[in-house]
Amino acid sequence: MAIDGRNLQILANYCAAAADAMAFTLMRTAHSTFVKETEDFSCQIVTPDGLAFASPRSFGAPWYSGINYKPVIDLIEEYQEGDICITNDSYAGNVATHSPDIHIWKPVYFEGRIVCFVVGHIHNTDVGGAVPASLSRSLTEIVQEGIRIPPLKIVSGGKMDENVACIMRLNVRAPEQNWGDFNAQIASVNIGERKIKEIVERFGVDDFCSGIEDILNYGEAQARRIIATIPDGEYFYADYADEDSDNGYPCRIAITMRIEGGQLELDYTGSDPQLTSSLNMPTGGRERHPLALIGVTYALSTLDPDLLLNAGTLRPTRAILPEGTVMNCEAPAAVGMRSLTSVVAQIATLGCFSLAVPDRMPSPSPGGNSIMNVRTVDEKNRVVVASIGPVGGGGGGTPKHDGPDGSGGLSGFLKNTPVEINEAEVPILFNRYGLQPDTAGAGRYRGGLATVMEFSVSAPNTIVTARNRDRSHFASAGVLGGHSGANSSFTINPDTAQEVQLDNTDLVKCEPGDVVRVIGPGAGGYGAPIERDPQAVLYDWHCGFVSIETARDDYGVAIVAGMVDVAQTARLRSQMQSQPTGHFEFGPTRTEFENIWTPERYGTLTTFLAQSPIVWRHFLKHQVFSAVEAQKGTQVPIETQMQRIFSDLRDRYPAITKEALLNQ
Numbered sequence: 001m002a003i004d005g006r007n008l009q010i011l012a013n014y015c016a017a018a019a020d021a022m023a024f025t026l027m028r029t030a031h032s033t034f035v036k037e038t039e040d041f042s043c044q045i046v047t048p049d050g051l052a053f054a055s056p057r058s059f060g061a062p063w064y065s066g067i068n069y070k071p072v073i074d075l076i077e078e079y080q081e082g083d084i085c086i087t088n089d090s091y092a093g094n095v096a097t098h099s100p101d102i103h104i105w106k107p108v109y110f111e112g113r114i115v116c117f118v119v120g121h122i123h124n125t126d127v128g129g130a131v132p133a134s135l136s137r138s139l140t141e142i143v144q145e146g147i148r149i150p151p152l153k154i155v156s157g158g159k160m161d162e163n164v165a166c167i168m169r170l171n172v173r174a175p176e177q178n179w180g181d182f183n184a185q186i187a188s189v190n191i192g193e194r195k196i197k198e199i200v201e202r203f204g205v206d207d208f209c210s211g212i213e214d215i216l217n218y219g220e221a222q223a224r225r226i227i228a229t230i231p232d233g234e235y236f237y238a239d240y241a242d243e244d245s246d247n248g249y250p251c252r253i254a255i256t257m258r259i260e261g262g263q264l265e266l267d268y269t270g271s272d273p274q275l276t277s278s279l280n281m282p283t284g285g286r287e288r289h290p291l292a293l294i295g296v297t298y299a300l301s302t303l304d305p306d307l308l309l310n311a312g313t314l315r316p317t318r319a320i321l322p323e324g325t326v327m328n329c330e331a332p333a334a335v336g337m338r339s340l341t342s343v344v345a346q347i348a349t350l351g352c353f354s355l356a357v358p359d360r361m362p363s364p365s366p367g368g369n370s371i372m373n374v375r376t377v378d379e380k381n382r383v384v385v386a387s388i389g390p391v392g393g394g395g396g397g398t399p400k401h402d403g404p405d406g407s408g409g410l411s412g413f414l415k416n417t418p419v420e421i422n423e424a425e426v427p428i429l430f431n432r433y434g435l436q437p438d439t440a441g442a443g444r445y446r447g448g449l450a451t452v453m454e455f456s457v458s459a460p461n462t463i464v465t466a467r468n469r470d471r472s473h474f475a476s477a478g479v480l481g482g483h484s485g486a487n488s489s490f491t492i493n494p495d496t497a498q499e500v501q502l503d504n505t506d507l508v509k510c511e512p513g514d515v516v517r518v519i520g521p522g523a524g525g526y527g528a529p530i531e532r533d534p535q536a537v538l539y540d541w542h543c544g545f546v547s548i549e550t551a552r553d554d555y556g557v558a559i560v561a562g563m564v565d566v567a568q569t570a571r572l573r574s575q576m577q578s579q580p581t582g583h584f585e586f587g588p589t590r591t592e593f594e595n596i597w598t599p600e601r602y603g604t605l606t607t608f609l610a611q612s613p614i615v616w617r618h619f620l621k622h623q624v625f626s627a628v629e630a631q632k633g634t635q636v637p638i639e640t641q642m643q644r645i646f647s648d649l650r651d652r653y654p655a656i657t658k659e660a661l662l663n664q
Contacts, residue, residue, distance in 0.1 A: 177385070240253070246505075293349075489501065529556070
């Protein structure tokens with residue numbers, strides 16, 4: 001049939017349904033909780049050149065919808081029907097972005113030609129390496145982050161390569177679980193292959209091949225129409241991870257967003273250098289790498305919920321990713337916590353969009369979702385390695401309504417794992433899993449509440465990891481008078497004499513009887529809190545979302561005998577500020593930090609680090625931060641002070657000058 005407008009939509013629906021079928025198959029046959037419950041996986045159908053044109057509509061990780069598999073497809077010399085290829089190497093094509101993400105792809109043949117590939121990934125709970133669950137902020141090089149599989153054929157002409165399979169199973173902590181998940185992946189692409197062949201038979205091979213290109217073109221046209229509604233201009237926003245390493249300094253992600261003539265550019269110049277921790281992002285400098293542009297996908301979907309999710313959506317957009325920075329690292333840098341950095345980049349992107357179209361965008365989500373993993377033993381002394389779900393914050397307040405509680409926009413389609421499933425599969429006992437009161441940023445429309453998870457451990461030498469621990473210091477921002485959200489926390493044995501506050505620690509050893517409590521960060525509010533309807537504040541109090549003290553102090557609402565005291569509320573609100581002091585309200589920690597680390601100061605640091613060898617940059621950043629702290633309170637102009645610090649470092653470490661390295 002001819003691919004006109006109507007039939008193009010039909011084809012797009014068929015292809016999306018095929019991707020849904022792949023996702024259903026994977027979700028229902030996987031072994032690990034993180035795949036079958038949380039749904040940290042992706043399924044796509046991509047063109048012969050690797051561009052995704054169909055993705056599941058409500059499953060898995062939607063940020064892979066803009067992925068380009070071409071770099072890894074091209075690393076396989078030749079294909080034949082029945083092949084399935086695999087990789088999790090972050091530096092081979094920059095498709096897999098940390099070791100737990102196992103990507104596979106299978107060519108779909110029709111009448112002797114490849115008409116597309118069916119592809120996908122899952123996040124394995126563990127792929128070996130230095131720590132259970134394979135990931136920690138403390139790791140310093142990628143070889144510590146588990147087994148690495150270069151792009152190769154795991155199935156050739158329908159036959160499994162048992163040698164590769166044996167290596168995969170031998171190097172992980174839960175081989176049966178991993179192998180079960182891998183077989184679910186194979187089932188997923190096999191279902192995808194079958195569905196695509198049915199579609200090709202229905203539409204004809206030529207119309208199918210031209211139609212999938214038209215689907216990409218349609219996604220591009222949609223994106224251009226949305227971008228055209230945003231005022232041309234330059235918008236800057238920066239945000240921070242609390243730490244660039246264990247007990248380190250803040251890690252900055254800076255974005256200058258430029259919009260002109262329907263084109264959108266994200267310039268990450270000004271972001272921190274490549275780190276000797278695992279927060280680095282292995283983008284390879286690819287200007288449309290999906291991890292660098294997730295925030296764009298989310299923003300455009302917010303502005304038009306009917307936007308198709310495919311690689312065409314990103315065609316009007318490019319990212320500038322300076323080499324040797326946290327956004328574009330070089331091997332062998334550790335990359336396991338790239339998800340934390342990616343979330344900060346998403347928040348910074350949404351901050352830029354908030355400046356551009358504040359009446360159409362919510363306050364930025366808080367980020368800081370802790371993916372909780374447990375390595376323990378069960379009653380039969382068998383090793384159990386499991387993810388028990390995310391603990392995060394809600395969504396930012398919007399121009400029209402409160403932010404969603406417990407799950408912000410940056411969570412995509414990822415879901416929590418029911419307590420009953422966790423307790424059935426992992427020998428722990430949940431004391432609490434729900435929403436944490438008084439965590440939402442106040443506003444005319446408040447931010448979303450954070451999640452709290454508390455459980456007790458039953459076996460010795462239990463290792464708990466809280467991947468992506470963040471927002472213990474820097475809060476999520478409020479917009480146009482809205483307050484920032486509450487910080488997160490990580491506590492062992494809370495409310496006892498043995499209480500230990502773990503701050504941003506992401507790996508802790510527990511013994512029988514220990515209690516673990518994690519509270520996510522709250523989201524920022526939108527608009528001045530005194531503009532919020534007092535009855536909405538009263539409703540939140542009845543629901544247990546806010547305390548009487550918070551209602552009074554943040555909203556100026558007096559609740560007496562379960563009712564709003566109108567007269568007292570009027571007096572309280574008359575004493576409160578009604579006009580915002582700026583577009584964003586960041587909270588005291590960031591405000592204090594940026595009183596010292598102004599854009600001018602950070603600009604001089606970025607220039608100095610860019611002129612230094614990559615292997616030195618993280619060390620030099622810490623040296624500069626330490627020197628600035630030591631000189632706190634001096635009245636020397638910023639430029640003069642920073643140049644003196646740089647000169648001193650060059651004198652102490654002559655190897656950091658490029659001329660010195662060239663002469664070695």
